[in-house]
Amino acid sequence: MEFREKALIMDEAAIRRALTRIAHEINEANKGVDNVALVGIRRRGGPLAHQLASLIESIEGIKPPVGVLDITLYRDDLTALGPAPIVHRTEVDFNITGKIIVLVDDVIFTGRTARAALDALMDIGRPKRIQLAVLIDRGHRELPIKPDFVGKNVPTSRQEIVSVLVEEIDGENKVVIEEIVE
Amino acid sequence: MRFDRRKDLLGLRDVTREEIEVILETAVPMKDIIRRDMKKVPALRGKGIITVFYENSTRTRTSFELAGKYLSADTSNLGVSTSSVQKGESLKDTIKTIEMMGPDVLVMRHPSSGAPHYVARNTGMRVINAGDGINEHxxxxxxxxxxxxxxxxxxxxxxxxxxxxxxxxxxxxxxxxxxxxxxxxxxxxxxxxxxxxxxxxxxxxxxxxxxxxxxxxxxxxxxxxxxxxxxxxxxxxxxxxxxxxxxxxxxxxxxxxxxxxxxxxxxxxxxxxxxxxxxxxxxxxNEQVSNGVAVRMAVLYLMLGGGRDEIAG
Known part of the structure; x- marks a missing residue:
């Protein structure tokens, strides 16, 4: 399948403003970040979680610990077709029990990734509270899951694809809507 | 990197370098799971694994069973020495009987070289060779x-x-x-x-x-x-x-x-x-024994685990 860029939704500055606002909101919602840790969902939630942690540090002077969660083994979109997706390591080097964990992902769509992430997180400890931060909410939820912090709401059709590009993986920071080229 | 799903794993002779690399890479996060307090992930929920060993084994059979359990598959073992094999049931009939019970994978050890290959050709189940005679393991x-x-x-x-x-x-x-x-x-x-x-x-x-x-x-x-x-x-x-x-x-x-x-x-x-x-x-x-569970988890996952939706969300 080939994809064509249809529209630029956020450029680097817009992403930075959105993440800065989320950093403030995380701080306010939890009355400080003493007990807060960020866990990014692979792949692009990881770099976003690191960016958020740096922004929180510049606001509060405290850098929350950051981990990365691989949810491949927790997905529910099982089909026997095609190769099994490659599994990567979960890298959460701190004890999550008793902490406020902010899950970070690039896009929330059906909610199934977030559901898998909740299960994956719960298997490595018992957080005091779990919150969800996403850069883009594109609607079309299939599960009763609602993010606590949203960078931008983007109404989309199901055929469209929202791609978040991050410097660490893609070499640039931007958000675009793509469509499949027939 | 990708691992195209194969029906059977009978030997390394016909497995490519890239497939081996994917198995070894996948075993790394699997080893992390074995070290956790909560040693279970839901990846193979609803899958059935049966081990059938016509030769004795301590670590291979147990590690396949644990590998399956850590991935949430249901595993069971046919105790050959206490089964109808002792009444003279043929290999073919035994395998057919097992197949009709519905497991997805048969993990098999046999003293005759080529026995798992024969079984693989004659069953719809996936077959993993856990050692055949003097051929492969x-x-x-x-x-x-x-x-x-x-x-x-x-x-x-x-x-x-x-x-x-x-x-x-x-x-x-x-x-x-x-x-x-x-x-x-x-x-x-x-x-x-x-x-x-x-x-x-x-x-x-x-x-x-x-x-x-x-x-x-x-x-x-x-x-x-x-x-x-x-x-x-x-x-x-x-x-x-x-x-x-x-x-x-x-x-x-x-x-x-x-x-x-x-x-x-x-x-x-x-x-x-x-x-x-x-x-x-x-x-x-001793590390080999732990790694054996991780590697078998990787093999089971790559052969049985789910594919990906076109659009993640």
Whole structure:
């Protein structure tokens, strides 16, 4: 399948403003970040979680610990077709029990990734509270899951694809809507 | 990297280097799961795994069962010695009976070389060879390769010496097929009666004594003397074998400075490996056992795990 860029939704500055606002909101919602840790969902939630942690540090002077969660083994979109997706390591080097964990992902769509992430997180400890931060909410939820912090709401059709590009993986920071080229 | 789903895993001879790399990479996060308090992920929920061993086993069978359980598959074992096999049921009928009970994968060990291949051709179940006669034992070689890579950082170009009864060793054959795909320099060491005459065709160098064969080796894989597979007298006595081929710390000194020692188990201490060497920190036999579970989790996941939706969300 080939994809064509249809529209630029956020450029680097817009992403930075959105993440800065989320950093403030995380701080306010939890009355400080003493007990807060960020866990990014692979792949692009990881770099976003690191960016958020740096922004929180510049606001509060405290850098929350950051981990990365691989949810491949927790997905529910099982089909026997095609190769099994490659599994990567979960890298959460701190004890999550008793902490406020902010899950970070690039896009929330059906909610199934977030559901898998909740299960994956719960298997490595018992957080005091779990919150969800996403850069883009594109609607079309299939599960009763609602993010606590949203960078931008983007109404989309199901055929469209929202791609978040991050410097660490893609070499640039931007958000675009793509469509499949027939 | 991708791993195209294969129906069966019968040997490493027909597995590509890329497939092996994906299996070894996948085993890394699997090993993390084994170390957690909560040793279970839902990846293979609803899948059935049955182990059928026509030969004895401690670690292979148990590690397949645990690997399946850690991935949430349902695993069960057909106890061959207490089954209708003892009433004379044929292999074909036994396998058909198992198939009708619905498991997705059959993990099978059999004293006859080629038995799992025969079964794989005649069943819709996926078949994993857990050792067939003197042919192959692919998951043992994969866990050996994982253990080597974990200690050495790479497999590429290593000098690997395999010591002992090469003739009867499916472990040796699978190791040779696997490691040769990574450009390893492969050596086999043992009495000439226990070295297959055509082994050099596999790109292996043969050595009649430990002193010459171990020089500069990065890895020494010591095989078990398999008394159950030797029907003729292939070496004069256990005492003589010990005298000439038991690997000791003095032999390790001839190898590379950071050489490691593997053994597939069960060890005959004081015959093919000295107790002192078996207890040495350079001997990775215990790590091999843990790695065996991780590697088998990787194989089961890659053969049975779900594919991805086109659009994640």
């Amino acid at each position: 692919p998951t043992q070689a994969l866990l050996d390769m994982y253990s080597i890579r974990e200690r050495k950082g790479t497999l590429e170009g290593l000098k690997v010496a395999i010591v002992g009864d090469i003739l009867h060793s499916r472990v040796a054959r699978s190791n040779i097929f696997g490691l040769s795909k990574f450009g390893c320099e492969l050596r086999v060491i043992g009495p000439s009666t226990l070295i297959p005459p055509d082994v050099e065709k596999l790109g292996v160098k043969t050595y009649g004594n430990l002193e010459s064969g171990l020089k500069g080796a990065d890895v020494i894989n010591v095989l078990r003397i398999q008394r159950e597979r030797q029907h003729g007298a292939l070496f004069p006595s256990i005492d003589e074998y010990r005298e000439l081929y038991m690997v000791t710390p003095e032999h390790l000194a001839l190898a590379a400075d950071d050489a490691i020692v593997l053994h597939p188990g069960p060890m005959n201490r004081g015959i093919e490996i000295s107790t002192e060497l078996a207890e040495s920190p350079r001997c990775v036999v």
